[in-house]
Amino acid sequence: MRLTNGMPYPLGATVTPIGVNFALFSAHASAVELCLFDPQSDELIASFKLVARSEDIWHGMVEGLTVGAHYGYRVYGPYEPNNGHRFNPNKLLLDPYAKALSQSFFYHPSWQGHQVNQVFDDAAMDQQDSASYVPKAIVTAAETDAQKGVAPLLNDIDKSEEDLIIYELNVRTFSAANQQINQPLRGTLAALTEAKTLDYLTALGVSAVELMPIAACVDETRLTKQKMRNVWGYNSINFFSLEPRLYQYKSAQNFVCLVKALAQRGIRLILDMVFNHTAEGDSNGPTLSFRGIDNKSYYVLEKDNLREYENFSGCGNTLNTEHPQVIQMILDCLRYWCRLGVAGFRFDLAVALGRNYLSCNRDKFAAQADFSRYHPLFSAIHQDPVLKNVLLIAEPWDLGANGYQLGQFPSAWHEWNDQFRNTVRRFWRADQGMTGAFAACLQGSYDKFSRGNRKARNSVNFVTAHDGFCLTDLVSYNKKHNEANGENGVDGCSANFSFNYGVEGATECSEINDLRARQKRNFMLTLMLAQGTPMLLAGDERSHTQQGNNNPYCQDNSITHLNWNNLSEEQESFLDFVQHLIALRKSHPSLKRTRFMHGDRLFDTHPIKDISWWHSSGVEMAESHWNEAELKCFGLLLCSAHSLNTTESGGKQIAGILLLFNAATTPNQFLLPPFTRQWQLLIDTDTTAITKQEYTAAEIRIAQRSAVVLSFKQQIDKRAA
Known part of the structure; x- marks a missing residue:
């Protein structure tokens, strides 16, 4: 093997016909050393100083190297926490662009970049070598055989927004206790490709599966000491690679098999991404990757105390999403997952991604880093030809000042609506004054x-x-x-x-x-x-x-492990x-x-509207009705129209569905809207039975704390339409 200058792009490890090109960003490093390890023994077999530097990218081509090589970096520079620098060449660092890891992270004291238990904990650099105690990055092929054929399957999926029903699941806990799945596959991505799982999802009827974080993560030190683990995975250390505990063999192949299996059932895949922070935590946390590569570039540091981190995530640090290199990394990462077939992303604590960290002028940084829907990261995503067409979902808050931003994200984004959650819970709990919000x-x-x-x-x-x-x-x-x-x-x-x-x-x-x-x-x-x-x-x-x-x-x-044994009669129901x-x-x-919908008439000559609200007395809700303090029972009528091309009349048919809600602790008689007497009773939550029966009475009884759903169809002749 010999080292040549190579190329500064793409970042990460890239296989070429003559070897592997390595490229790493670090604006403040004085030197970068590439270390290669034997995949079987984990022993160091070669190291190279990357002498070629293009702007802030350190790069080199190792000729003769190929897929499967294990590697890591040692990055040299000042260890000056007071100036925001935490370089420590004793720590083997994970490439931020690594596509696969040799194993999971399991805590070891050598991870610490500073000497613990000193007067000032992070004042002195720790000299322990961490290479034997951290996973190595694995060189992967640019495109695997498994990826081929994904695109046609994805093109066949129904991507219509109106049919989107999301199913949030955790890979580990979903199948860990499912005895219908072979033991080695339980709790892994492969379990989701099993016919039993796919049949279940298909029968349920969901159109998208949203996986809680599957990227490489680190268990918090406290959990490790208590022999526990972070099963949710919201403590990422690398955004391109899968957590090794979630797959049984080649990671990308495992993942693409899942994408294909879901696509064949018409189900899209959404990934939960945690770009708001990393597992390196606060100033007392480990040095595993970003901190040792370029702490001052990757993280948001306190303006008046560069040794400390701004903590909008509540997890010790915050990635600096206003830095051009961090923006590039996030976009490269999202595009990578899209190439593997991902249809959308949910962004954890997404307000932290849209704060203006670099443009603040006031003394206190946290109070100044205001959120903006025009943030450079959001603008870059909007302009990207791939990402602007995928599903983007924000968790519209973080833990910083003014961190609640529901409804304030860019127009194309979806947002988790916690107001829906809280309001619906309070309405059915029969809290006072919730009907209007409901x-x-x-x-x-x-x-x-x-x-x-x-x-x-x-x-x-x-x-x-x-x-x-x-x-x-x-x-x-x-x-x-x-x-x-x-x-x-x-x-x-x-x-x-x-x-x-x-x-x-x-x-x-x-x-x-x-x-x-x-x-x-x-x-x-x-x-x-x-x-x-x-x-x-x-x-x-x-x-x-x-x-x-x-x-x-x-x-x-x-x-957390879902029960897949025989359900009770009530649970089956x-x-x-x-x-x-x-x-x-x-x-x-x-x-x-x-x-x-805004209450518009479907036809000029017909009183039925696209949406209308009904009082139990059989009249449309007026302002005075909404102001009733004890109001806990009301109806919602939704109607749509479509042409009847098969009839000579050339008219249209109205399809209406009436939702009646009663959160009160007493039953209520509800006088039905006068448009029809030909209703079909579809649901009554007072019973477990699922029926579809004719209902012709003028009123209906709604039991306490229950809901009723009725539907009707009505033909409108050509003259009326």
Whole structure:
């Protein structure tokens, strides 16, 4: 092997006909050393100083090297924490552009770039060599055989926004306890390609699977010492490579097989990306990659104290997404996953990605780094010919000042709508004064998403997500029970808007269990029939319980592992109910409008509107009705029209669906709208039965804490239309 100058682009390790080209960014380094390791023994076999430098890119071509080589970097420069520099050549560093790792990260004291337990903890550089205790990057091929043929499959997937139903799942916990899957595959990406899994997802009816983070991550030191792990994966150390614990063989091949398997079932794949911080943590954290390569460029440092990190993520540091190199890395990463077949991305704590870190002028940095939808990163994504066409979902908050930005992201972005979650929970809990806000949620949260010609689909509606209570726990616990996490119960949100209906946790009381089951049906009906993009948490449809733990990020056990054994009769009934709701949403055009409805008449000569609100007295809701303090029962009528080309009349048909809600603790008689007497009763959450029967009465009884769904069709002749 010999080293030549090579090329500064592309960054990372690139296989060529004559060898492997290596390129690494570091604006402040004085030297960069490439280290090559034996894949079997992990012993150092060669090292090269990258003497070629083009601007801030250090590069070199190792001739004769090929796919499968293991490597890492030692980066030289000043160790001056007070000036923002933490170079330490004793630490072997992971290439930010690595596409595969030799193993997972398992904590070792040699990771620390500074001497621990000194008067000033990070004042002195640590001399321990970390090379034996960190994973190595693996050189991968530019394109694998597995990637070939992905594009045609992806082109065949229905990408219509109106049919988008997202299913959020964790790779590990989804299949870890599924005995229908071969033991070695449980808890891995391969389990999701198994026929049993694909059949389940297809029968459920979801159109997109959103994977919680699958990128290489590091367990927090506290968890390692307590023999626990961060099973959620929101502690990334590299954004291009898969976490080795999630696959059984070649990572890219494993991943592309999943993309293909889902695509063949018409299901898109969305990745949850954690670009707001890295696993290197605060100033006391380890030196594994970015910190040792160029701390001052990659991270946002306190303006008046460069040894410390701004912490908008709540995890110790914040990536500097205003730095051109960080922007390039993020875009390169997103495009890489798109080439592997990913259809969209969810951005964790996305406000941290859009803060103006470099343009602040005031004394206190954190108070100045304001969020902007015109941030350079968002602008770069918008201009990218690949990324501007994929699904982009923001978690529209972070932990910094003014960190809550729901509705403020660029127009094309979708956003997690936590106001939908909170409002729906409070309405069905029968809290006072929630009916108006609940109605707004049903309409797609127009009050939050009307800016910039945005649409109802931009609101990602959810009642539960990985953060917080799962659905069964939402109706079973008044407070969180997170003691198993080892944080004295202080972790996790305390404002859950949950209700246990008389007993904390599981109970044998049939009356309470019946009410809990009905409330679960109410929540799921609201989620699936509201305007917007629904997101279902994996396991909710199977009545999974986390035993009251609303932050089980470190529970790799029965608390998070979904139960795939025989479900009870009640659980099977609820699963059928969820499948029925998803099918209903897909089948009725008025339930999946992408645009907002404003109460416009469908025809000039006919009184029916695209959306209307109804009082239980049988009249349209007036302002005075909305102001009723005790109002907990009302109706929503959604209508659409289409041409009847097969009839001689040349008229049109109105398809209407009426949603009736009663959150009160007493039943209510509801006088139906006068347009028709030919209704079909589709759903009554007071019962577990799924029926479709004619209903011709003028009014209907709605049980306490329940919902009813009716539909009708009406033909309008040519003259009226």
